[in-house]
Structures are given as structure tokens and as C-alpha cells.
Amino acid sequence: MKAPLTLPLPLDLAAAQEALAAQPFSKLLGTRLVAFGEGEAVLELDIRDDLRQQNGFVHGGVLAYAADNALTFAAGSAAGAHVLTSGFTIDYLRPADGTLLRAHAHVVRAGRTRIVCRCDLSTLDTQDTRGTRRLCAVAQGTIALRTP
Numbered sequence: 001m002k003a004p005l006t007l008p009l010p011l012d013l014a015a016a017q018e019a020l021a022a023q024p025f026s027k028l029l030g031t032r033l034v035a036f037g038e039g040e041a042v043l044e045l046d047i048r049d050d051l052r053q054q055n056g057f058v059h060g061g062v063l064a065y066a067a068d069n070a071l072t073f074a075a076g077s078a079a080g081a082h083v084l085t086s087g088f089t090i091d092y093l094r095p096a097d098g099t100l101l102r103a104h105a106h107v108v109r110a111g112r113t114r115i116v117c118r119c120d121l122s123t124l125d126t127q128d129t130r131g132t133r134r135l136c137a138v139a140q141g142t143i144a145l146r147t148p
Helices: 013-021 024-029 060-079
Strands: 032-037 040-046 083-092 100-110 114-124 133-145
Touching: 013 024, 013 032, 013 060, 024 060, 032 060, 040 060, 060 083, 060 100, 060 114, 060 133, 100 133
Parallel strands: none
Antiparallel strands: 032 040, 040 100, 083 133, 100 114, 114 133
């Protein structure tokens, strides 16, 4: 096992992108951190056929992964690098389809030991010139601050 990544505090977009790049699973999926700061984070990943379930929609596990990571990065933008997901719930609102998945999370409340965040997951069809987003899931999570 590799040594943990040591990041500067406070985190900026470049440091947060470095943290994401250090996650093998995120690299496997091709996830990108496109916005980070002031209690918000936005992750994107291209929807590929190998991320779909048997009916052709994005697998719920991919949506849950994106929500989990976006929630934690949003908390990290408010509290620093030493955060871990304590728990989260996700509600699937519609089947996810399109060419791009976007997870936009923000801090709802930051306490001394826990941070509550919300995440909206949307799909986009990059061929759609109107840029129509379709909300497909929402998640809420509690992120714990940990000692380094």
C-alpha cells in the first residue's frame, strides 16, 4: 500500500485534483474535478457503455460513487483534506442516460466534527446544443473530520 498523499492546507483546485488523481478507482472511471472551493465541488465523468447496466442506463453504483466523492470533496473545500465519508443516502429520481454525468455538491452545514452536504447528480447529452441537464439523483451525506 502506498503512503497517503500529503496535501497543503487549505486546499485549492490543483491540490484537490491531485487528490482525485491519487484514487485508482477515480482514474479507472476517468473522473474529473472541474470546480472546487467555498464549500462546493463538481465532478464530471464521461458516460461510457461499460458504466451502464443491463437496460442501458448508467449503473446506480456509478451514481453512488460520484455522489460519495463529490460530497467529500465539497466538505474538504470547507474543512481541509482530512475528511472521510461517515455515511450518505441517495435517491434515484430517473434513469441516468446521456454522454456526461455531473455531480455538484455543496456544504449544507459545517460543524466541528461533522459536515453535512448535498449533491445533485445530472446527466447531459453533449450533442444537445441547448445543454439540457436532467436531474437523475440526489444525495445527502455526513462527512467526518479526522485527525491527520
